[in-house]
Amino acid sequence: MTGVVAQGTFDLLHPGHVHYLEDAAAYGDELHAIVARRTNVTHKPAPILCAEQRRDMVAALDAVDEAHLGHPEDVFVPIERIDPDVIVLGFDQHHDEGDIADALAERGIDCRVERASARDPRYEDELLSSGDIVDRILKRRGPGPADRDGDPGDRA
Template structure:
């Protein structure tokens, strides 16, 4: 018997340096968009829009993979950030609320490569209490302020 797969596969991606509650919110939100969540952790050498991550690729992947919302985590492709998407063929790409990505540009590239999936944004997560840090960069800044 041939059963059609009706599982909705979601892919999320990010740097995930110094995991914080904002990351957890993003990945829970992404997981809620479907039935299976795969996370692609950006390679250090591919992070060009901000300071490169402090933690090694594999360590960041392993920490993300340990989260309950995540079914699978992998380190991104060394040269082509769309290669894992072509391989995985997800139904949805979930972007973080404040990630720098341009949805239209992603959709255009996916169409060019023959990958049919939607691109959605996760919801924002406001700090739950005064002083809660929802940014790896802010966490690093606070460590430098208080410990340097």
């Protein structure tokens, strides 16, 4: 059995996420999705939704066999536990395949690193980015009470 890992923030689940996970699932027999905790998301704004909600949404997708929360301090801990044959990065994720492969080798994790294909919008106003979805909501509805109350943070 070929185990595959896909990882990401998966905030405000959208068709680009579904494409990524379906593409990743095609690399093997069992897809594990690792959902980043808010504290590990440092390359873009913090997620809107809590980690548990994002994990539950990802777990509900047919392509995903098991969804996991990321480790709060070390993003490689779940990968060590799952011991996949393949890690599939999203086509536009900021990670460098070579850097990931080097970190895996340093930890004695023997798996290859692949990059998922892109998905083009299929409709005129389809959004494939959580950031674009947030921007559209703010443009259409303006800032609301949640913007003034602060960030609740992850519960777990």
